[in-house]
Amino acid sequence: MEPIIELNELTKQYGEQTAVDRLTLNVNRGEIFGLLGPNGAGKSTTILMMLGLAEPTSGTVTVCGIDSTRQPIHVKRKVGYLPDDVGFYEELTGTENLLYTARLNGFSRKEAVSRVEYLLDRVGLGEAAHKKAGAYSRGMRQRLGLAEVLIKQPEVIILDEPTLGLDPEGVRELLQLIRQLSRDEGMTVLLSSHHLHQVQQICDRVGLFVAGRLLAQGDVHSLSQQLFQEESIVIEVQVNHFPGGLLDALQQVDGVSRIETHDDGRLVIHCTQHVTSEISRMIVESGTSLLHLTQRQYGLDEIYHRYFEGREADEKR
Amino acid sequence: MRSDDKRLHPFWVIVQKEVADHLNSWRFYILLLLLVLTCFGSLYTAMMSIRDAAPSEDALVSHLFLKLFTVSDGTLPAFMTFISFLGPLLGIGMGFDAINSERTKGTLSRLLAQPIHRDYVLHAKFVAALFVISVMFFALGFLVMGLGLLMLGIPPSPEEFWRMVIFLLLSICYVAFWLNLAILFSVRFRQAATSALASIAVWIFFSVFFTMIVRLIAAATLPTQAADMNGWLSHQQFVQILLRFSPSQLFSEATTIMLTPSIRSLGPLTMEQIYGAIPSPLPLGQSVLLIWPHIIGLIAATTVCFGLSYLLFMRQEVRSR
Structure with missing residues (x-):
């Protein structure tokens, strides 16, 4: 071009x-x-x-x-x-x-x-x-x-x-x-x-x-990849309870890099690929009920925000 | 070719627009009204007193027509004096917001994003205002002449006519100086009010305080009694040179010479110089020669102001509002 x-x-x-x-x-x-x-x-x-x-x-x-x-x-x-x-x-x-x-x-x-x-x-x-x-x-x-x-x-x-x-x-x-x-x-x-x-x-x-x-x-996608390296997709899930082994099973899914658990039954899954359907299927099959699932792509907002967090941290040092 | 199909040079497009803006503005009507009042007022007082002003020497009667512009019965100033007083106001009124109003309206950056040189804007605004002022002056000048012709019944001689034209040109030069000063301030100051105030301050300084200051200096440097004639003469000349730093002094000296052909010199004359002189008016060429430095001085002052505003404007960053 x-x-x-x-x-x-x-x-x-x-x-x-x-x-x-x-x-x-x-x-x-x-x-x-x-x-x-x-x-x-x-x-x-x-x-x-x-x-x-x-x-x-x-x-x-x-x-x-x-x-x-x-x-x-x-x-x-x-x-x-x-x-x-x-x-x-x-x-x-x-x-x-x-x-x-x-x-x-x-x-x-x-x-x-x-x-x-x-x-x-x-x-x-x-x-x-x-x-x-x-x-x-x-x-x-x-x-x-x-x-x-x-x-x-x-x-x-x-x-x-x-x-x-x-x-x-x-x-x-x-x-x-x-x-x-x-x-x-x-x-x-x-x-x-x-x-x-x-x-x-x-x-x-x-x-x-x-x-x-x-x-x-x-473009926005490659920008988020540049700035967030691998973890450019985030899936947020809320379930009734965690059956044993679900977390481990999810961790095994190809493309999932990190999982955060919260007390209220929320999971924040950081992935490098689009694996939403697989994750929802696994949760449903594990016997717990899936209350809520959203997929978030890092938008410019986060990019922006992350940069400023970084800058403030720099200034504190 | 019809005018609709013509592609005007961008410079003239700006001039055209500025002239149209002036003619549509209230400010122009107010200034015009002031000038018209001036014309009729001074014409009236000239009519009242011109009979007494008619000189006794036959040789001077030929320039009676010029007295229309110079005589007054003391109640109202003469046309000449009016112009030297109102001219600055006219120039300031037309120029004080030339650039900064574009800036505050946010149109300057838009204007400069068009394919035009930056100095076109400054230049065109000056030309447009000067054009409007010239038309106004010539119209009013000729109006006074025409009315005078009707009332006096004496036609002006060709020489008188040219003297009046030169007087009008001088007035335009004088107003051009103030116009440029006002444009300079409009480039320098962001607020139109500040720039108007600054221009008016300069005007008042020159019309009120300048002569006072010069008089103070004159008194302080006055040679002692023991000094001879030459010392006194050079002191007189020194004071006159100081006075001439004021554009209004230049203008009033130049117009006086132009409209009163019987005045033969601007400086002091010694008895030897006067002795044997015939009390006849100066021919036009000689009068012009006498005020040539003044004309050059006025034009130089105008050019300096223009140069400064050009320099300032070229260096200024053009941001939106």
């Missing part, structure tokens, strides 16, 4: 503080990549450097084969950027706001009008096209922002915290829209977020970004 965004040993320092620390990352053409990390991790700084809006202290950024630091104008022709907490000229209507952007991108008024109309329909703002942007709700603003990003027919779109401040339904709709747009237009999407679940829903790959460094990258 051909990388469309290439970061190489990218570093940005503000005085003593290092915001981005020797970041090396590739994003492939056509994928949705999630940059995941807590506030202040350096996500926005990285994005600004990709657009040539901030100058790296060292390292290189190449987007669409163009050096962002040297030729920001050429990069900005191919990359759409939606800043977090995007603002519009409130006294202008949604259409007028987008027309301005379109004309800045070199469209004639006539071309701009038809393009803007199409895009506003596409993001579901056809009805509100002639309302003042000041009267838009947060979700509408975000969709207007998305339409704006698409005006220049970009190869890559970069969304900084696109779901911030939206209600759950708004988030779902926006993410659907992003996914659909990226599939239809064949665009590469890079989005940053600190919301794990949201990113998990639509991203092909995720980069975990903390304190200016990339901890791990890959």
Whole structure:
């Protein structure tokens, strides 16, 4: 696969503080990549450097084969950027706001009008096209922002915290829209977020970004494997009582690595493979009654959490 | 080619939008109203007092028309004085929130993510405001001229006409300086209120305190009685140079020369210099020559402000809100 965004040993320092620390990352053409990390991790700084809006202290950024630091104008022709907490000229209507952007991108008024109309329909703002942007709700603003990003027919779109401040339904709709747009237009999407679940829903790959460094990258499954080595699947079982030998029998199952027992009849089984059906069959056959069984895959939440636990432990030392 | 099909350069797209913004804003109407009041007020007082102001020497009567801009009966200041007072307000009003309002609205990062050079934004905002101001000044200047023509019944001579045009251009230069200063503060300060306050502080400093300070310095450095004529003369020149650090001083000297052709020099003249001089007005070319340094000074001050704001803006990190 051909990388469309290439970061190489990218570093940005503000005085003593290092915001981005020797970041090396590739994003492939056509994928949705999630940059995941807590506030202040350096996500926005990285994005600004990709657009040539901030100058790296060292390292290189190449987007669409163009050096962002040297030729920001050429990069900005191919990359759409939606800043977090995007603002519009409130006294202008949604259409007028987008027309301005379109004309800045070199469209004639006539071309701009038809393009803007199409895009506003596409993001579901056809009805509100002639309302003042000041009267838009947060979700509408975000969709207007998305339409704006698409005006220049970009190869890559970069969304900084696109779901911030939206209600759950708004988030779902926006993410659907992003996914659909990226599939239809064949665009590469890079989005940053600190919301794990949201990113998990639509991203092909995720980069975990903390304190200016990339901890791990890959799809959610391989990320959890990277971080939890073998024990990436957890099965939680609750039974009436433990018949003798059940624990030993379970321990023998291929793929089970560790079992924790709790007093209230709960078992937490860490496994390396999907063995749920086998385990449930064994429990039922052993004569006890199975009250409850859930299979949990480590989500980004746990990944996140585990990292922070580790960091706090480090700090205590 | 129809205008709808034309692809404008992004720079002119920004200028177009900024001009439209100015023309749609309340602030513009308020400033325009102030200026219109100024025009009619000063025109009125000029009409009241121009008869007394008509000079006795025949040679000077030819420049009566220019008196429209300079005479006053003491109740209201003349047009010239009004402009030197209101000009800064106009410039500050148009520029104090040029950049920081985009920043607080969160539109700056969106704007800069478009394929445009960063300095276009700064540049276009300056050009747009200057364009609006120029149109306003020329419209009002010509309005005063036209009304004066109707009321006085004397047409201006070509020379008077050019003197008035140069006066208007000078005023635009002067306002451009304040506009740039305000833009500089709008880049520097995040809050529009702070930047407005800073610009107004500079304005008040130059219009009130600066002359006081210069007078203090003048008094302190005054040569003793024993000093000869030359010592006194050089002291006088020194004070004048100090005064000219203020843009409003530059402007008022330049406009005075432009609109009052009978004034022959800005510095002190010795008796030998005056002796034998014919009391005739200066020709246009000579007047321009006399104020050339002032014009250059004003433009230089404007350029310095612009350069500084450019430098600051290019180095600033563009974050969203």
